[in-house]
Amino acid sequence: MNPFATPAGLHRVVVAASAAPSVHNTQPWRFHRVSGDTLEMYADLSRLLPVIDPLGRALGISCGAALFNLRLAVRMVGHEARITPLPALDERPDLLATIHTTPGAPTSTGESLLYDMIRRRRTNRFPFDGRSLPADVVVDLVDAAHEEGATLVVLTGRAARRVLDLVAAADATVAGEEDYDAELARWTHLGSRDDGVPLYAIGPRPRHRGLPMRDFAPEWPGRPGADFEQNPQIAALFTDGDGAHDWLRAGQALQRVLLTATAHGVSASPFSQPLDLRGPECPGSLDDAPLGCPQMFLRLGYGQPVPHTPRRPVSEVLRGA
Numbered sequence: 001m002n003p004f005a006t007p008a009g010l011h012r013v014v015v016a017a018s019a020a021p022s023v024h025n026t027q028p029w030r031f032h033r034v035s036g037d038t039l040e041m042y043a044d045l046s047r048l049l050p051v052i053d054p055l056g057r058a059l060g061i062s063c064g065a066a067l068f069n070l071r072l073a074v075r076m077v078g079h080e081a082r083i084t085p086l087p088a089l090d091e092r093p094d095l096l097a098t099i100h101t102t103p104g105a106p107t108s109t110g111e112s113l114l115y116d117m118i119r120r121r122r123t124n125r126f127p128f129d130g131r132s133l134p135a136d137v138v139v140d141l142v143d144a145a146h147e148e149g150a151t152l153v154v155l156t157g158r159a160a161r162r163v164l165d166l167v168a169a170a171d172a173t174v175a176g177e178e179d180y181d182a183e184l185a186r187w188t189h190l191g192s193r194d195d196g197v198p199l200y201a202i203g204p205r206p207r208h209r210g211l212p213m214r215d216f217a218p219e220w221p222g223r224p225g226a227d228f229e230q231n232p233q234i235a236a237l238f239t240d241g242d243g244a245h246d247w248l249r250a251g252q253a254l255q256r257v258l259l260t261a262t263a264h265g266v267s268a269s270p271f272s273q274p275l276d277l278r279g280p281e282c283p284g285s286l287d288d289a290p291l292g293c294p295q296m297f298l299r300l301g302y303g304q305p306v307p308h309t310p311r312r313p314v315s316e317v318l319r320g321a
Contacts, residue, residue, distance in 0.1 A: 002101050003077050005036040010321055013039075014314045016073035019118050020255055022062035023053060023272070024187040025197050025309050029063050033320035034098075041067060041097045044317075047195075051183045052174075052276040057247050061295060063096050064251015068148070070099065071252075072115045080104035085248050096248060117262040122308060124267035125203030125213060128301030130229040137264045141235065141300075144260040150253035151238040151291055154300075160234040163271065163297050168212040170273035181218065188216045194312045201309050211299070214273060233300045234271070238292035250295035261300065271297040 003009035014031055022028060028047035032040040041063065048059055067083065074081040084098040133141075138154050145152035155163060174180040191198035202216040204226035211228040237254055239246040261268050275294060314321075 001077065002037050003074050003079060004033060004039055004101055007321055009077070010039075010318070011314055013070055013073040014318050016115070016118055017041075017066040017070040018311050018314070018317060019121075020062065020065035020069050020251075021121070021123055021258065021270075022065070023049060023058035024184075025195055026059075026062065026187065027195050027312050027317070028059045029066050029096075029317060031318045033318070037101045039070075039099045039101075040095060041070070041099065043094045043096055045094055049183055049187075051177075051179045056244075057242075057295075058272065058276065060096070060244055060247030061251040061254060064248040064253075065255035065258075066251075067097055067099075067248065068252040068255040069118055072111060072118065074099075074101055075104070075107055075111045076115055078104060078106055085245055089244065093244070113263055114256070114259045117259040121258055121262045122267070122306050123201070123269055124303045124306050125201065125269050126303055126306060127204070127226050127228045128232070128267060128299075128303045130231070131302050133233055133266060133300060137261075137266060140260050140264065141257050141266075144256040145237060145253045148253035148256050149239070149249050150295075152253070152257060153236050153238070153291060155234045155236055160232070163234050163236065163274075164212060164232070166274040167271045167297070170277050171212050171214070173277060174273075175218075184216055184218075191310075194310045194316070196310075198309060200307060212271075212273070213269075229301060235298045235300055236291070236294050237296040237298070238294055240292045242293040242295075246293065247295070254296055257298075265302065266300055267303040267306075269299045271299060 003013050010033060018027060026047040028044045030042040030044050034040055043059055043063055048056060053059055071081040079101045082100040082102060086096060087098050088095050142152050187196040189196050189198055191200055197216050199217060203213060204224045206213055206228050207225040211232060217223055237250060239250050258268055
């Protein structure tokens, strides 16, 4: 049965979509059921982060990740999600996609596996154990990005060090800025909300000027310190362009990569700070390699299980049910 046709089916799809990662766990999406086979996805612009994301790039990537989850949920009942991205960009830039469902092929084993990973995927801001990813796992992650029209490159040596230096420099640029600190404070909390980053999920503070992890709680005096891996494994996700369509594509590729990583027992956390600060131009390369526009840097590895972060109820993000 068409998953949009019944309240239960629609609820399941929106729950899956809303489990996607998002910048500062803002969950900046809304859904509107148009008919029994059509759903619209909107950006919730009240959740835009004006300090680190004035252009809406991170918002678009977040919504793209939710869109990928939605596609998987539709496939679980043997339907296809036909996506029309940004169907009215000039008139309704907040209308990110129209999703029309049609009967499709039976669900594949790979699709079922990725769908099962939606509830298990976590952003892990804690130390990893330093083990290297096996070559076959790296190949699967690269292939996952490619399936969504993006490029994933696992960086080593000078390129990886350059990314970490860029992250550290970006953090130093905004550290102590009043607007930046206020924006962080707005989205960090003790764990009593349905959005934002609870303190239990921010991880320890790296000792000895270790990894440049984003500090979500600079004023938390009791936050413990920890030793992170000395040679973190860094991956960079690229798209050909750097506009609204590319951000949605990057988000879908990112989520396929993250779910594939989860299926392999690999943890991930984002490093987006250098990308937050860039202007409307795309840097175009990394370490002199023309790879396109970087949309996300990821730290990959093997870590201890971490708890999930909260999600808004379906009633807050869905209209027309």
